[in-house]
Amino acid sequence: MNMKKIGAAASTGLLVFSLAACSGGDSSSDSGKTQIKFINGFTGGDGAFMTKIVDGFNSSQDEFEVVQSQEKDHYTKFKSGNYDLVVIHETSLETYQKDQLIQDAGPYMETAGLAEDDFNAAGIQSGTVEDKLFGVPLDIHPLTMFYNEELVSEAPTDYEQLKALGETLQSENENLYAFGLPSTGLTTFYFTAAAAQNGIDLAKDGYLDFTQSDYADALMQYHDMVFKDNTSPEKLGLDGEFQAFMKSADEGAKQTAVTMTGPWYYQAVKEKYADNLGIGAMPTLFETAATTGNAHTISVAASVEDEEVKDGISEFLKYLYTPENLANWAESGQTPSHLATLDLITEDPEKYELAAKNQKQLDTYVAAPRVYQFDEQMRYMNEVVFTKLTSEPNLTKDALMSELEKATKAAKQIADTQ
Amino acid sequence: MTNKSKWLGFIFVVPFLVSFLVFWLIPLLYGIWISLHDFRLSVGNNGFIGLKNYVDILTPDTIYNRTFMTSLKNTLMFIVLSVPPLILISLGLALLIEHLPKKLKTFFRTVFFLSYSISVTAVSAIYLWLFGANGGYINNILMKAGLISSPINWTGDQPYAWLVIVIATIWWTIGFNMLLFVNALDEVDGTLYEAADLDGASAWNKFRFITLPEIRNISIFVMITTVIASFNLYGQSLLITRGGPEQSTSSLIMGINTTVFGNNQLGVGSAMALLMGVIMMLITGIQYWISYKSDKDDLAKPSRKERKRLKRAVNAGPTNVNQHPAATIDKKERKIT
Numbered sequence: 001m002n003m004k005k006i007g008a009a010a011s012t013g014l015l016v017f018s019l020a021a022c023s024g025g026d027s028s029s030d031s032g033k034t035q036i037k038f039i040n041g042f043t044g045g046d047g048a049f050m051t052k053i054v055d056g057f058n059s060s061q062d063e064f065e066v067v068q069s070q071e072k073d074h075y076t077k078f079k080s081g082n083y084d085l086v087v088i089h090e091t092s093l094e095t096y097q098k099d100q101l102i103q104d105a106g107p108y109m110e111t112a113g114l115a116e117d118d119f120n121a122a123g124i125q126s127g128t129v130e131d132k133l134f135g136v137p138l139d140i141h142p143l144t145m146f147y148n149e150e151l152v153s154e155a156p157t158d159y160e161q162l163k164a165l166g167e168t169l170q171s172e173n174e175n176l177y178a179f180g181l182p183s184t185g186l187t188t189f190y191f192t193a194a195a196a197q198n199g200i201d202l203a204k205d206g207y208l209d210f211t212q213s214d215y216a217d218a219l220m221q222y223h224d225m226v227f228k229d230n231t232s233p234e235k236l237g238l239d240g241e242f243q244a245f246m247k248s249a250d251e252g253a254k255q256t257a258v259t260m261t262g263p264w265y266y267q268a269v270k271e272k273y274a275d276n277l278g279i280g281a282m283p284t285l286f287e288t289a290a291t292t293g294n295a296h297t298i299s300v301a302a303s304v305e306d307e308e309v310k311d312g313i314s315e316f317l318k319y320l321y322t323p324e325n326l327a328n329w330a331e332s333g334q335t336p337s338h339l340a341t342l343d344l345i346t347e348d349p350e351k352y353e354l355a356a357k358n359q360k361q362l363d364t365y366v367a368a369p370r371v372y373q374f375d376e377q378m379r380y381m382n383e384v385v386f387t388k389l390t391s392e393p394n395l396t397k398d399a400l401m402s403e404l405e406k407a408t409k410a411a412k413q414i415a416d417t418q
Numbered sequence: 419m420t421n422k423s424k425w426l427g428f429i430f431v432v433p434f435l436v437s438f439l440v441f442w443l444i445p446l447l448y449g450i451w452i453s454l455h456d457f458r459l460s461v462g463n464n465g466f467i468g469l470k471n472y473v474d475i476l477t478p479d480t481i482y483n484r485t486f487m488t489s490l491k492n493t494l495m496f497i498v499l500s501v502p503p504l505i506l507i508s509l510g511l512a513l514l515i516e517h518l519p520k521k522l523k524t525f526f527r528t529v530f531f532l533s534y535s536i537s538v539t540a541v542s543a544i545y546l547w548l549f550g551a552n553g554g555y556i557n558n559i560l561m562k563a564g565l566i567s568s569p570i571n572w573t574g575d576q577p578y579a580w581l582v583i584v585i586a587t588i589w590w591t592i593g594f595n596m597l598l599f600v601n602a603l604d605e606v607d608g609t610l611y612e613a614a615d616l617d618g619a620s621a622w623n624k625f626r627f628i629t630l631p632e633i634r635n636i637s638i639f640v641m642i643t644t645v646i647a648s649f650n651l652y653g654q655s656l657l658i659t660r661g662g663p664e665q666s667t668s669s670l671i672m673g674i675n676t677t678v679f680g681n682n683q684l685g686v687g688s689a690m691a692l693l694m695g696v697i698m699m700l701i702t703g704i705q706y707w708i709s710y711k712s713d714k715d716d717l718a719k720p721s722r723k724e725r726k727r728l729k730r731a732v733n734a735g736p737t738n739v740n741q742h743p744a745a746t747i748d749k750k751e752r753k754i755t
Contacts, residue, residue, distance in 0.1 A: 076679045079459050099460035099682055183574050184662055237551045237574040238660055244552055252561060253553025376680050384664045391574065391663070413481040417681060 040087035045267030049332035064312035090126035111314035123337025126295035135297025142293035145280035151257035155280025175249035196366035197286035203369035207415035266333030330355035377411035457685035471689035489673030512599030531593035538653030602636035
């Protein structure tokens with residue numbers, strides 16, 4: 001072989017080798033088990049409990065293996081990667097279905113021996129798109145109230161009680177407040193709470209219409225809670241509702257007696273307050289009682305076609321939705337929407353403290369509006385509007401309405417990209 | 419050259435060629451192609467649409483225009499705020515290290531470079547703790563010292579939010595620029611300083627007329643690479659301020675990320691990325707042109723002091739048997755004198 005041929009062969013080989021590295025792998029592992037690639041965003045305290053379930057499944061199996069990835073930006077990785085199972089929030093489920101990223105989960109549930117009757121109504125609603133279950137309901141995570149029993153003996157149930165608590169605390173120490181409103185972070189829950197507790201439907205022709213006068217009034221009440229009633233400190237920043245609950249007024253920081261935040265902070269608040277931690281339900285901040293939040297569902301990627309992988313997914317669902325196994329998820333603080341698991345939780349409310357309390361909220365749970373790209377339609381509200389509500393003392397309803405018009409315009413344009 | 423050595427040379431070039439094709443040229447061409455299509459991340463290509471994505475981005479009052487323009491403005495602001503300190507402070511540190519005793523040089527060079535090895539997540543966590551608005555370390559110190567009466571909302575108010583991001587960026591990346599300057603300073607011919615000492619030059623004059631001209635090329639390189647790096651602002655503003663307050667620290671990369679992964683618009687996101695590339699090339703080109711032009715001007719018209727310095731350096735002669743300072747002077751410079 002002459003040098004010309006050697007050179008051509010070598011360069012072709014290198015090119016093929018490089019390009020081969022870009023192709024995807026198959027679904028079987030070295031041990032011969034069929035792999036199911038499962039991605040979720042459980043990177044907080046709850047992550048360890050999902051890992052416990054996955055490990056439990058893997059050790060019980062000779063045929064299948066769930067390979068779990070817990071990533072903070074798991075949605076991004078799911079869209080650009082090669083995964084079989086994914087955890088999707090109920091607010092994103094319709095978008096993922098319309099973008100053809102997931103498939104009907106019904107057949108998988110059927111093979112796993114699961115039926116709609118096995119879940120509560122809020123759970124079924126969370127996983128349903130166009131009358132089909134595109135997400136197997138995992139849990140509902142409502143806006144959860146934690147309170148410091150050293151500062152308040154009973155969970156406040158409405159805003160009047162919170163306001164009175166704030167006045168008492170302020171008279172003791174100017175750094176003590178009833179509760180905290182974040183500048184940004186978990187503000188979607190606060191926006192949906194203002195709508196649900198005032199009976200306002202934000203969805204209109206597929207987009208979120210924030211420009212309703214009643215809604216502007218409701219949001220101005222958040223402004224009043226900070227600047228008129230002094231119930232919450234101003235400018236608490238990102239995740240300020242949780243951060244202020246964890247601070248100490250004795251060290252010069254703003255401290256709140258109550259926080260309304262995500263249940264995923266349960267491990268952290270339990271560690272800090274131990275026996276002084278109280279758990280309550282979402283109080284009525286406005287007109288009527290209603291709980292808002294979000295839900296986790298488990299979806300199957302649209303790309304899954306391999307029959308063995310399909311069988312593995314059903315097998316995993318069968319294992320996951322066995323009450324004794326799903327109870328691990330309840331132990332993390334999450335509230336499963338699987339009825340048999342809820343029964344188990346009811347039997348042992350001390351072990352599953354938060355889930356036991358939160359399951360009572362499911363009766364008043366109001367899901368967020370189902371629109372295409374819900375999170376993107378909420379982006380301007382979350383990143384700009386709530387910051388203004390909690391940071392600008394002179395904000396007027398007219399100025400707020402102008403911001404709501406901008407947010408609605410952006411929401412409408414995003415809805416139109418479908 | 420024989421055929422054998424030609425092919426042998428070609429084989430050595432192949433790894434670079436493959437990398438260049440796979441990681442640069444093909445993605446670039448693919449990116450251009452995607453930007454001309456209605457390409458969704460989820461379902462792929464919905465057909466050729468020409469320059470529509472670019473038109474949408476450049477048409478006022480569309481979501482893409484608002485995202486792109488806001489984040490471009492923020493990124494340019496970050497460049498203006500961060501590039502001067504990143505160059506000046508790193509040069510200052512390099513000069514400090516240069517004047518340290520030899521044994522301490524290595525130690526401090528490592529200390530200043532150490533922060534560069536930390537991940538952006540850890541850097542952001544440190545700065546969030548330091549600059550927390552409610553009970554943060556800096557606020558506590560300032561309040562205890564009586565310098566402020568109420569806490570500053572460092573990450574939630576402007577201009578503090580930019581200040582925190584810029585300080586975090588300087589602390590994190592200063593080591594890289596510093597090391598480049600340290601190496602450049604090591605290359606400066608010591609005999610020039612000796613000649614200047616004999617002439618009674620002050621420290622400032624030595625810096626102005628010897629050090630700066632001698633490290634001119636590396637300074638231009640540092641400036642251009644720092645501007646390019648600053649265009650890539652992402653982790654710090656994502657983790658420290660979440661793009662706030664009110665989207666004022668949301669960077670171009672964050673905007674592109676939102677468009678591609680949030681809005682599912684890979685075509686529009688690719689068009690944004692290419693526009694960003696064009697803007698970066700323009701700015702880099704202008705920087706290069708200005709530095710090239712001023713270099714030419716300097717060579718054409720050396721100042722009186724410069725001419726004096728060079729004359730003395732040339733006439734000084736060797737200071738020991740192994741050194742020939744005149745020989746280290748650039749040919750062009752000798753010709754000018």
